[in-house]
Amino acid sequence: xxxxxxxxxxxxxxxxxxxxxxxxxxxxxxxxxxxxxxxxxxxxxxxxxxxxxxxxxxxxxxxxxxxxxxxxxxxxxxxxxxxxxxxxxxxxxxxxxxxxxxxxxxxxxxxxxxxxxxxxxxxxxxxxxxxxxxxxxxxxxxxxxxxxxxxxxxxxxxxxxxxxxxxxxxxxxxxxxxxxxxxxxxxxxxxxxxxxxxxxxxxxxxxxxxxxxxxxxxxxxxxxxxxxxxxxxxxxxxxxxxxxxxxxxxxxxxxxxxxxxxxxxxxxxxxxxxxxxxxxxxxxxxxxxxxx
Amino acid sequence: xxxxxxxxxxxxxxxxxxxxxxxxxxxxxxxxxxxxxxxxxxxxxxxxxxxxxxxxxxxxxxxxxxxxxxxxxxxxxxxxxxxxxxxxxxxxxxxxxxxxxxxxxxxxxxxxxxxxxxxxxxxxxxxxxxxxxxxxxxxxxxxxxxxxxxxxxxx
Numbered sequence: 199x200x201x202x203x204x205x206x207x208x209x210x211x212x213x214x215x216x217x218x219x220x221x222x223x224x225x226x227x228x229x230x231x232x233x234x235x236x237x238x239x240x241x242x243x244x245x246x247x248x249x250x251x252x253x254x255x256x257x258x259x260x261x262x263x264x265x266x267x268x269x270x271x272x273x274x275x276x277x278x279x280x281x282x283x284x285x286x287x288x289x290x291x292x293x294x295x296x297x298x299x300x301x302x303x304x305x306x307x308x309x310x311x312x313x314x315x316x317x318x319x320x321x322x323x324x325x326x327x328x329x330x331x332x333x334x335x336x337x338x339x340x341x342x343x344x345x346x347x348x349x350x351x352x353x354x355x356x357x358x359x360x361x362x363x364x365x366x367x368x369x370x371x372x373x374x375x376x377x378x379x380x381x382x383x384x385x386x387x388x389x390x391x392x393x394x395x396x397x398x399x400x401x402x403x404x405x406x407x408x409x410x411x412x413x414x415x416x417x418x419x420x421x422x423x424x425x426x427x428x429x430x431x432x433x434x435x436x437x438x439x440x441x442x443x444x445x446x447x448x449x450x451x452x453x454x455x456x457x458x459x460x461x462x463x464x465x466x467x468x469x470x471x472x473x474x475x476x477x478x479x480x481x482x483x484x485x486x487x488x489x490x
Numbered sequence: 491x492x493x494x495x496x497x498x499x500x501x502x503x504x505x506x507x508x509x510x511x512x513x514x515x516x517x518x519x520x521x522x523x524x525x526x527x528x529x530x531x532x533x534x535x536x537x538x539x540x541x542x543x544x545x546x547x548x549x550x551x552x553x554x555x556x557x558x559x560x561x562x563x564x565x566x567x568x569x570x571x572x573x574x575x576x577x578x579x580x581x582x583x584x585x586x587x588x589x590x591x592x593x594x595x596x597x598x599x600x601x602x603x604x605x606x607x608x609x610x611x612x613x614x615x616x617x618x619x620x621x622x623x624x625x626x627x628x629x630x631x632x633x634x635x636x637x638x639x640x641x642x643x644x645x
């Protein structure tokens with residue numbers, strides 16, 4: 199029998215007013231509490247009974263100083279945990295300097311969800327197809343995680359451990375996303391393959407950041423979404439092009455290697471073979487677009 | 491129970507809500523404003539769209555306590571007495587609806603779109619309306635209505 203739930207299970211709602219209060223609540227109710235920011239992932243999961251109903255829902259939205267986008271030439275970009283996807287999409291500094299991230303944000307869901315959902319939440323939810331993940335991996339973002347015990351800084355590459363799984367403990371929150379500054383001779387591209395242009399998950403997501411100098415590939419970072427248990431970097435592919443002069447042949451080998459590094463599954467969205475083929479096509483296209 | 495204070499269509503309410511109630515349930519069941527519809531209940535279809543502090547949200551994905559202190563506009567708040575809002579007029583004139591279930595959400599998304607961008611391109615219009623599903627019209631009539639509303643300067 200199919201049961202279709204649309205009412206939420208019962209829980210207690212707590213709205214801490216300070217970060218310390220939020221962290222001690224998480225520590226106190228370890229495993230029985232769920233933090234909520236935009237709620238656009240958590241509430242559908244709770245309605246569908248996909249996760250065990252938490253005893254406490256801890257609303258982070260009253261926490262001070264977590265909704266910001268700051269840029270500094272030396273330190274780069276920092277994004278507070280409560281920054282919405284809409285704010286990322288429309289931020290002039292992100293559009294100008296980290297266009298790949300604004301572009302990825304604009305492909306996510308629909309206005310109603312982008313107005314409410316946060317990029318930090320998208321990362322914590324950790325679906326393999328999360329649109330914000332490949333750009334953040336290609337930008338070599340760091341995450342600031344906080345708990346009542348202190349804080350730690352983690353490369354985003356070390357954050358994801360599996361579908362819907364991360365290294366985040368029950369006591370921790372992602373407080374900030376940090377992105378190092380990019381040289382002016384760099385370009386980032388995010389390409390999302392999905393049957394619909396909005397309200398759809400990526401069948402394949404490809405992010406490439408290319409840094410050029412005197413016609414050479416000074417550095418390149420390629421990240422893939424929806425083709426492995428977690429979003430991944432395609433490092434063997436990057437090694438082929440790094441330090442080399444660009445040529446069609448080398449770009450093709452890079453794209454082919456990225457496809458070999460992917461570990462896609464067959465599902466109702468696409469077959470694994472098709473996904474691998476699309477990784478190759480999109481990596482090639484992303485590099486060429488970054489160079490054009 | 492939680493005490494909340496919300497302003498809906500210009501009127502302020504003090505309400506006792508359960509933490510697991512959604513804003514949609516409060517609007518429909520407590521306030522009796524049944525223009526806002528429940529479709530999927532999961533944030534996909536947009537039938538429950540309302541404007542909260544100037545931005546569209548799926549009210550099925552807003553907890554009632556999260557709406558505390560917010561200003562909310564539902565479809566009932568658009569007309570001034572018997573005088574329809576220009577967007578509502580445009581949808582009537584262009585026949586931008588069939589069964590009408592998605593229409594309240596569609597009209598509020600149109601309002602939010604035109605408030606931010608009074609002359610959207612076709613692409614901007616489609617992107618702005620991407621969160622509202624209509625299973626009757628095939629969208630053609632909806633887009634014609636939105637264009638007519640934009641021409642009227644309908645905010």
